[in-house]
Amino acid sequence: MPGLPGKSNSNRGEPVRMTRQDSFTADQQVLINFQEGVFVEACPGAGKTQSIVERFVRRPVDDPRRGVALVSFTNAAVDEARGRCSVNQDLLKPPNYIGTIDGFINRYITxxxxxxxxxxxxVFKDSWEDSYHSSFTISTGLRFELQWFTISVDGSASFDSKKVAWPDRDPYKWLLPRVIEEANTQAADLIxxxxxxxxxxxSYSRLLMNAYLADQxxxxxxxxxxxxxxxxxxxxxxxxxxPSDVELFEFLVSAGVRVVMVGDLDQAIYNFRGSALLETQELTAKVAAGRRLSGNFRSSPAICSLVDSLRHGPDTDQPVGQNKDLKTPVLLMSVSSFNGHVETLRNACVKHGIDPAELLCLSHATEKARELAGDIRIPIKSRARLVRIAVAAATLRDVSKGATREYARAAASLTSRIRELHSSTDxxxxxxxxxFERVDLTAREFRSGMxxxxxxxxxxxxTAExxxxxxxxxxxxAGWDWVSPDLLPVPMDWPQGDVPISENLNWxxxxxxxxxxxxxxxxxxxxxxxxxxxxxxxxxxxWSDGRASEARRVLYVGASRARRLAILVVDESLAGNVETILLRDQVPFERL
Incomplete structure (x- = not known):
């Protein structure tokens, strides 16, 4: 995948450019200065991250003996806060905290x-996959990954086939009870x-947190x-x-900690990871309701109109940023296949004064996004150690990924695969x-070798050889004399040609x-x-029937990423319905 729009081509991984604003609106000022716990709903592009960072800096209800924590599920707010606090480093020091929710749980509870x-x-890992020896093979020759199991506090494990990636799921759908029992036993032993x-x-840290909080x-x-x-x-x-996040924030509210919550409930699209929209709605009802941030500093009027149409509910967004006077319509493109449209998309961007390098192809499914972008590659499913090292190295060589989660996961995977080359089972x-201590290396020396x-x-x-x-x-x-060549065999399924076969767009x-x-x-x-x-x-x-669903929210999130131009590339079987919706909701659009 080439560089994402606005992302630097350097290993430093500069963040994607975000829409900025010169001053805070009246609604944002209410959020910044609110004197009690509150939930504020914010439309896409509303500047909520800058607003909560400003609240963190100003501390409208300051208590010099206690700190303020700013937690986020993404790095955007974390990076924004740390950047703003660079002129006052004391704000970054204890008793304050800026970081992810996982970091908060790990540091202050678990x-x-x-x-x-x-x-x-x-020692905390993002997932078991990031730890050494995260998979195993049972007597039938079937391989299992620890992340496919539901783990209990006592370390017992229960296999869940739904946690297997969809393309790899078939062999795991109808396992005999004795096979599942053997896999559960081995997973529990490994855990x-x-x-x-x-x-x-x-995830295990959260299990411990839940047990600790529930202890009388x-x-x-x-x-x-x-x-x-x-x-x-x-x-x-x-x-x-x-659900565990909700439990933590409810615990903080009941403990007398002021909790300020900001978000857009229509952007709840992680149900497959166990998100809890209903429980979150109940949580937000336990604090005061703030004034909705309805000013969209990101998008053009046509895109705001499309986003309003996709949103379930009556709220509307007001374009107030640098694109508020832009007359560009939404473009609607009906296709029988998502391949072969790169040139059409490029030309559409040029027509509307946009550099095609600033175009991003999005989809719920990876393969559709890649097809639309013209990025056709041979998929890699091998579990061979040399292949996994190569896949991780290829990701880390792709500087466009910067400091993203994919980049971090690749670094963790490569660390584990390299460690597996040590012959000592101890x-x-x-x-x-x-x-590192046992092999007489510092962490920095190991990274240099990596x-x-x-x-x-x-x-x-x-070739593989x-x-x-x-x-x-x-x-x-690197001086790694502990690496055993025997533990790095040549695989039989070495991929060939894992490179784009055509010049591709960002996706x-x-x-x-x-x-x-x-x-x-x-x-x-x-x-x-x-x-x-x-x-x-x-x-x-x-979308057509006015029903709320995660599938509809995914479309809402995708469309709302656009600043100046939104192109809906729709399967021909759905194009007529989408056109009817756009006409019904008076969304300015043109057929492409």
């Missing part, structure tokens, strides 16, 4: 209690070995400590809450810091681009699967 109870500081070393993933003796003590530490917790993107489950591996050779442009020799050579130059999934924006968006709207037609899984049908 970490201290776990350390006190076990005498061992925990408990990680836990015995103090390695926890964030421990829960009230945690409440007292958090109330003594923080006078206020500001939450960005509240609509992304999971080091299998130790935390990274302990591993860069040698990443840039040893261009993945998939040569050539790439293997390059990796081993890089390990030798992303809607979920991956949430919270960001681009000058132009081409939103691919494919026909729904047969089981979803006319039901809640059919976003266009729900």
């Amino acid at each position: 970490g201290p209690i776990y350390s006190n109870r076990t005498g061992r500081p925990p 408990r070995q990680h836990l015995s070393r103090g390695v926890l993933d964030c 003796e421990l829960g009230p003590r945690i409440g007292e400590l958090l109330r003594a530490r923080f006078s206020e917790v500001i939450v960005d993107e509240i609509q992304d809450c999971s 080091l299998r489950y130790v935390a990274d810091n302990e591993f 860069l040698r591996v990443v840039y040893a050779a261009d993945p998939f442009t040569g 050539e790439y293997r020799e390059s990796i081993l050579g890089a390990a030798g130059l 992303s999934t809607v979920h991956g681009y949430k919270g960001l924006e681009a000058e132009a968006i081409a939103l691919a709207i494919p026909a729904p699967p047969e089981w979803a037609v006319g039901r809640l899984g059919d976003g266009v049908a729900c």
Whole structure:
């Protein structure tokens, strides 16, 4: 994937450019200065992140003995807050906190209690996949990943086939009970070995948090400590809450901590990850209702009109930013296939004065976004260690990914795969810091060696044997004499040609681009699967009938990323219905 719009082509991973405003509106000032716990709904492009950061900086209800926490589900608010506080570094110091919700849980709840109870500081991983030895093979030869299991506090595991990626799910759909039992047993054994070393993933950390908060003796003590530490917790993107997040924020409210929540409930699109929209609505009702931020600093009038149409509910957005006078209509394009439209999309951008490099192709499904962008590659599904090293290295060589989650996950995966090349099973489950100490390396030296591996050779442009020799050579130059060549066999399924076969546009999934924006968006709207037609899984049908659904919210989020131009690229079976909706809701549009 080439550089995303507005993202720098450097390994530093500068954030995507965000719409800025010169001053704060009256509605934003109300949020900034509100004196109690509040929920404020904000339309896309409303400047909510800048507003809550301004609240964090100004501290309208300041308590010099206690801090303020600003937590977010994305890095946008975190980066914005840290940048604003660069002129006053004291705001970044304790007792204040700026970071993700996982970081808050790990630092102030799970970490201290776990350390006190076990005498061992925990090592937190984003997921079990980021830890060493996160998969196993059972007696039938079937391979399992730890992230496919639901884990209990006691370390027991239960396989859930729905957690397997859809393209790989078929072999796991109808497993015999004895096969599932064997997989559950092995997963539990592996989890408990990680836990015995103090390695926890964030989902397990949340399980511990839930148990700690529910404890009749421990829960009230945690409440007292958090109330003594923080006078206020500001939450960005509240609509992304999971059930455990809701439980935490309800706990803070009941403990007497002022909680300020900002978000757009119509952007709740993570149900597949366990988000909790209904519970979040009940949570927001427990604090005061603030004034909705309806001024859209991002989008043109036509795009605001499209977003209003896609939104379930009567709220409307007012274009107030630099694009508020733009007359460009929404473009509607009917297609029988999502391939072969790159030139048409480029020409549409040029016609409306937009550099095609600023166009982003979006879709709910990765393959549709890539097809629309002309980025056709051979998929890689191999579990061979050399292939996984190559895939991670290819991601890290793609500087456009910058500091995104995909980039971070690739770095974690490569660390684990390199660690697996050590012949000693004694080091299998130790935390990274302990591993580095045992092989006489600092973390910085290990990262330096990793860069040698990443840039040893261009993945998939040569044979597996050539790439293997390059990796081993890089390990030798790094001084990693503990690397065992026998643990890096040549795979039988080495991919070839994992490069675009045509010049492609920028692309992303809607979920991956949430919270960001681009000058132009081409939103691919494919026909729904047969089981979803006319039901809640059919976003266009729900849009047409006025029903709320996550499929409709995904379209809403995708369209609302656009600043100046929105192109709806619609399967021909749906194009007539979409045109009818646009006419009905008086959305300015043209056929492309």
